[in-house]
Amino acid sequence: MEELYTLEKEVGRGSYGVVFEGHMSKTGQRVAIKRLPCSSPECIELYLQELWAMRATAKEHPNVIALHSCLLQTGPRTLQNLKPGKLPLDLVESALKGTVVGVSHTQERTNSRFQQRTSSASKLQDRINTAQARPRLQDKTNSITSDAKTPQRPPSRPRKRPAKREEEQRGPLRCLALWLVMEYCDGGDLNQYLLSRPPDSQHNHSVVQQLSSAVAFLHSLGIIHRDLKPDNVLVCDTPTGPVVKVADFGLSKMSEGLVEGDLTRQHFSSTCGSDFYMAPEVWGGLSYTAQADIFSLGVMFWAILERITFLQEGTTQEQLGAYVCKGRWLMPLGEALWENADLQLCIPMKFKRAPPLPPPPGPAVCSLLLDMLASNPDARPPADQLQARVRSALKEDSH
Template sequence: MTAPSHAGRYRIEQLIGVGGFATVHLAHDDELRSPVAVKILAENWARQTDVRERFLQEARLLRRADSHLLVQVFDLGELDDGRPYFVMTYADRGTLEERLAGRLFAIDETLGLVHDICQGVAVLHSIGVVHRDLKPSNVLFCSRPEGGERVMVADLGIARSTDHLSGLTLPAGSPGYQAPEQLYFDGAPDARADVHGLGALTYHMLTGQVPAKPEQRVPPSALRPEVPEAIDAVVMRALDPDREARWSDATAYAVALSSSTVTPPENPPGAVPPGAVPPENELPREGRRRGRRIAIAGGTAAAVVAAVAVTAVVVNSAQTPDSPGGTDATASPPPATTDTSTWLRDDSDIPRQYRGPIVQAGTYCELPGLSPALIAAMLKAESGYDPDLSDPENNEYGIARWTPEVLWHWQQGGLQSPKPTPPLSPEPSIVSMGRFMCTLGPRVQDLPGEPALKLAALYRSGVDPLKRAGGIPERWREYTEKVSRYMRDYQPA
């Protein structure tokens, strides 16, 4: 059916949005001389009593909330053909979805916008309403008369109100944003479902990507290294599959974000500035090194291997050469040496062609636990020194099992150098392990445990899991014991 020319006194000008149940039109209020948006229920649903009631309920809920932080409803009516419509604020500056398609948001800008979105959602929570469909297309922007713009939360088409809707809740939401409980009949989502949606919005704005499935999800810093660790923790808690572990509501989430460290460290030479897009406008698509199952004495460990990107500190937050126990991750590695017997046993199974890079990585900085023997032992455990290792399922390649995206950050020159592509060369793969250790190692130095084995666990899991466990996580004990055995074989007599 063609669009009507009028909806009551409102003159329809053009179609601006189409959904599964309704269309949205730009219209003009000739009496008040202002643009408005008119939402009209689709003809094929207009005679479905339950759908019609839900459409009208959206208007009533928005009117009840009556907040400039939400799309406001001004009028309600019915077309000549019986279709209901309601009149609401016109978002003249488009949607968050449109903006996400064009660029990557700066971190501070993201946090500011999320704060405003949280305020709108908090209004809904205060009147007992759960939005249930928070996503970029439902975040709108509207000009302010005094200049600038305001953020508005829109589309309560599937919102759930404890006051007005049935206790039986049907599956609803949008993939990537919906909380796990929204996938089930009578999942009874509460405010914590919206916290998941807010976390997904934050994640998308920080990384340019919708969060993956929970079992494949990585922290924002895995895809954008300058995201601070504190922000990682807040967002990942919001996205926890277990709603009991999430923030209680939009206000709690906003408070947690605002109390987190949001100022990224100053960039060292060669690092990509915060908010900038890496070479070729390409962000890392996979930020974790998800390991294969490793056969270990006493059983098999399912090794989900988190690389540098699981933490927020990467090349652009490395310690300087003068910092205790650290090094400048942008500096050149120590020169290669032909005589490696000082550091590695000559009669061991370490291939000759890799001994020089192993010594470079193991002497990259003065860090307790770091040594060529440790690097060699880890390479043995990771790949058995196989330079052609290829694990496409986990996106891991080469002698050190890097993902190309993570190695891109740790290779000499960082993101300013070309992105590596499989097969990954052994030498830069090995030397980059030293850069990794020297940058992140100092952050776990004060935790209990043997220094070398803490570094081995760090390469597997990242900083946060070690801190949460107060040392080497239980899941990596068998792995680190294996590394320890190899180290004994490789250390000179």
């Protein structure tokens, strides 16, 4: 690791991995380095989804976190670069088999071995179809047994055995971790950045426009994030204002192809996300589309524009997020709308906002927020129209 990157300090820790601040050894460029321990097939599948999504986005959009490289750790101090366009086949096998497998460099590794697994892992298989098959190694020669009828080498010419390759001497290895090297964001996450500063309407408007642009880009690639929330948006603090980066693609899903050119018709069934940002259809365990991301964005936009916060259970850290009051309890919007699809949301919210307060959003923005938070997914604006609607609503209200 020291030859490529220098780890400085830990800057974040979550359920699945640890993020360090580091530097590229040759250039000194500051980077974020995320270590994902490959301890279970469930975790490995999430890591592969994150890696695949980040490779698809590459460095193509200013508001999506950029991936510089990926390293495989196979020993305490053994790292190797993963070539672009390829997935680590041993990790793919772990995800397919449901058990962590070892890596033997003398084993036959071909794509056809994975393509035969067509039932439960068809989507994951599609991701490795472009990986080149490893060449078949020659079978090891069987030992010659002593037998009266078997010709023997003369005593003066003892039979030489080929030396074992270094990989064979080491025996099977296992990928211990994936290391993702990403661009570094010095402003922390969106919660930390916005709530540590006085309200700034201009910055708030810039943030919502950048986020709408990022999600439109992801959806255009067939990527549904499925866990959009302020914790998963990082900020680069620049002299001209915050530049936000959508990050953390562990729960993301890549569509196999647009259905009749429309991502909103591709359905998913896994219930995932964070309570205060999940759409009603996800709360209800129904199949859902990319429009679930639009609902999550609506919750974030409302909270950003009005500075609405709540305390996560068991913590004292304020989080940006809109909700419905039910007695003394706060109920996530998605849950409330699942229970009552005709619930009327009060935008702008007249109370329960964190001081100091920004000016409330104008009528055009309020109308847009209500559309984004519609209980019917088809009533929400698709991502490719959202950016224009956000820009238009902000402009209309400014007049």
